[in-house]
Amino acid sequence: MEFRFTPAQEAFRQELRDFLRAELGDLEARSVDRGGVTGGRYSQEFSKKLSRRGWVGLAWPKEFGGQGLGHIERLVYNEEMTYWRAPTGWHFTAERQMGPSIIMVGTEEQKRDLLPAIIGGDVCFCIGYSEPGAGSDLAGVQTRAVADGDDFVVSGQKIWTSGAHNATHCWLAVRTDPDAPKHKGVSVLIVDMKSPGIIVRPLYNLMNSHEFNEVFFDHVRVPQRNLVGGLNQGWYVVASNLDFERAGIERVIENELLFNRVLKYARRGKADGASLNVTDAIRHRLAEMALEFQVGRLLSYRVAWMMSQGKVPNYEASQAKVFGSELSQRVTGLLMQVLGPYGQLEAQSAWAPFEGSVERTFLSALSDTIRGGTSEVMRNIIATRGLGLPR
Numbered sequence: 001m002e003f004r005f006t007p008a009q010e011a012f013r014q015e016l017r018d019f020l021r022a023e024l025g026d027l028e029a030r031s032v033d034r035g036g037v038t039g040g041r042y043s044q045e046f047s048k049k050l051s052r053r054g055w056v057g058l059a060w061p062k063e064f065g066g067q068g069l070g071h072i073e074r075l076v077y078n079e080e081m082t083y084w085r086a087p088t089g090w091h092f093t094a095e096r097q098m099g100p101s102i103i104m105v106g107t108e109e110q111k112r113d114l115l116p117a118i119i120g121g122d123v124c125f126c127i128g129y130s131e132p133g134a135g136s137d138l139a140g141v142q143t144r145a146v147a148d149g150d151d152f153v154v155s156g157q158k159i160w161t162s163g164a165h166n167a168t169h170c171w172l173a174v175r176t177d178p179d180a181p182k183h184k185g186v187s188v189l190i191v192d193m194k195s196p197g198i199i200v201r202p203l204y205n206l207m208n209s210h211e212f213n214e215v216f217f218d219h220v221r222v223p224q225r226n227l228v229g230g231l232n233q234g235w236y237v238v239a240s241n242l243d244f245e246r247a248g249i250e251r252v253i254e255n256e257l258l259f260n261r262v263l264k265y266a267r268r269g270k271a272d273g274a275s276l277n278v279t280d281a282i283r284h285r286l287a288e289m290a291l292e293f294q295v296g297r298l299l300s301y302r303v304a305w306m307m308s309q310g311k312v313p314n315y316e317a318s319q320a321k322v323f324g325s326e327l328s329q330r331v332t333g334l335l336m337q338v339l340g341p342y343g344q345l346e347a348q349s350a351w352a353p354f355e356g357s358v359e360r361t362f363l364s365a366l367s368d369t370i371r372g373g374t375s376e377v378m379r380n381i382i383a384t385r386g387l388g389l390p391r
């Protein structure tokens with residue numbers, strides 16, 4: 001692995017920074033709690049600006065409207081977008097997961113219709129995998145799709161569907177063969193969220209914020225041409241798709257940003273009038289965290305590097321996921337200790353240090369080891385595919 005970015009990659013990073021500073025203003029003046037890439041701030045307008053610059057679909061092949069650049073450029077882009085808290089939620093999932101899957105296994109029609117729409121910032125996808133009885137075990141999905149003429153008729157319920165209230169489309173896992181062995185009867189459909197029969201109900205998370213939903217499908221008609229990757233092939237579509245989700249550098253950057261801001265005040269022993277609790281034990285743990293950020297960063301860089309070499313990461317993506325998400329919890333727990341009792345104050349309080357951003361990120365980090373695959377499931381993947389241990 002090359003441990004240095006090329007001059008062209010560094011120049012690209014600078015170009016991104018100049019644009020983001022001009023668009024979003026000085027980073028120091030803004031809150032650094034969850035948002036942007038993984039926190040689900042949605043701005044179609046901002047996505048369209050990025051699109052006009054050619055920055056959506058950077059790593060996609062040129063024949064599909066991308067820039068044909070490498071995965072390292074995509075990593076640089078993700079680092080900067082996350083660092084600057086850019087509201088990229090609108091196109092992010094589609095560009096990262098749906099686009100590459102459509103390029104790999106989509107029909108010509110799907111490539112023609114959807115890829116330009118993703119690049120142009122015209123579509124926003126939510127992911128409909130989890131159900132009340134199917135989460136880690138995705139092969140357990142019960143939402144049924146029954147062929148009827150040129151359509152499938154879809155009925156069932158999804159849960160924890162992030163961003164379904166903003167999405168134009170859902171990337172939906174459905175059961176198309178109830179008699180086949182569990183993982184052989186699943187398919188993936190692209191569903192227009194405006195289709196009659198779809199009901200989206202908000203679920204409020206422990207920060208009392210509306211990020212995910214329950215989604216009900218009541219005899220929703222979906223054209224058969226919206227089937228992705230072939231009938232009953234959904235398991236393979238989902239498996240490859242999740243690898244794109246897990247490897248992200250975003251968690252490391254988000255936490256490092258918050259860490260650096262608290263650290264700046266810890267050096268002075270005060271934040272927003274409140275004394276900071278920097279004991280010797282905490283000092284050592286802060287130093288340890290600084291090392292852990294580098295480890296998390298390198299694990300994510302490794303995945304990007306593998307992809308840039310045409311290799312397919314899977315247990316490596318799980319390593320980055322498990323380390324990065326558990327790091328989120330370690331860092332935010334430590335920062336709460338540094339802030340002492342003031343750290344628990346919510347953003348509305350005049351005495352909340354850092355506008356309550358540590359408190360919100362601490363709560364938000366609890367879900368990091370669940371979303372996109374739990375730590376236990378990630379460790380199973382590392383054990384079997386990485387270490388060759390028996391199932």
Ligand SMILES: Cc1cc2nc3c(=O)[nH]c(=O)nc-3n(C[C@H](O)[C@H](O)[C@H](O)COP(=O)(O)OP(=O)(O)OC[C@H]3O[C@@H](n4cnc5c(N)ncnc54)[C@H](O)[C@@H]3O)c2cc1C
Nearest residue numbers: 127128129130134135136160161162367370371372374376
């Ligand atoms: C913030 C957030 C956003 C989300 N967004 C989406 C979304 O947009 N779309 C979507 O479809 N889903 C989404 N999810 C759902 C998420 O993917 C599931 O919650 C996750 O896969 C776990 O599934 P589950 O909740 O059903 O738990 P279960 O699978 O029931 O797991 C319960 C516990 O059992 C453990 N466990 C399960 N299987 C094994 C095993 N084989 N070996 C060892 N331990 C095991 C788990 O680790 C966990 O501790 C989101 C979740 C969160 C928290």
